[in-house]
Amino acid sequence: MVIEGRRREDFAWIDFRETAAGRMAFVQGTRLQVWWLTRLARQFDGEPAAVAEHLGLPLAQIKAALNYAQAFPGEIETSIRDYEETTLDDLRRQLPNLEVFEAAKEVRRKVRK
Numbered sequence: 001m002v003i004e005g006r007r008r009e010d011f012a013w014i015d016f017r018e019t020a021a022g023r024m025a026f027v028q029g030t031r032l033q034v035w036w037l038t039r040l041a042r043q044f045d046g047e048p049a050a051v052a053e054h055l056g057l058p059l060a061q062i063k064a065a066l067n068y069a070q071a072f073p074g075e076i077e078t079s080i081r082d083y084e085e086t087t088l089d090d091l092r093r094q095l096p097n098l099e100v101f102e103a104a105k106e107v108r109r110k111v112r113k
Contacts, residue, residue, distance in 0.1 A: 011071070013064035021082065025068055025075070027061050035079035037062065038069040 007025075008014060015028045025034040037051065041062070044050040048066055052059040069076040092098050 007068075011064060011068045013061050014068050021079070024079070025065075025072075027057075027065050030057070030061070032065070033079070034065045034068050035076045035083070037065040038076050039080050039083070041066060 008016070013028050014034065015026050016023050017026050019033075026032060027034065027037065032055075040054075041048065041051050044054065048062040049059055051057075052062045055062075088100065
């Protein structure tokens with residue numbers, strides 16, 4: 001808690017919450033985890049303004065998340081790797097009632113464009 005308190009002081013817009021995967025850094029006032037925003041930013045070529053526009057969030061919040069990720073890359077990269085390595089079978093073991101829904105091919109094509 002002391003470490004988290006220091007990190008809150010050093011990084012505006014960052015808060016910590018308990019998740020199924022342990023304590024995680026979030027952007028205050030949102031349900032967005034820092035690791036997730038960092039991963040999304042990579043899809044936008046690291047452009048915070050593009051991420052902010054895409055999510056409809058203030059640029060300051062996105063920059064805060066990316067600043068935190070830059071300061072604690074090991075923490076963030078571990079979360080990203082865990083997410084990317086999770087399989088559908090892993091999710092089924094964790095969530096026995098999991099139902100998988102797939103969008104029609106026409107819808108998937110529209111989303112990709």
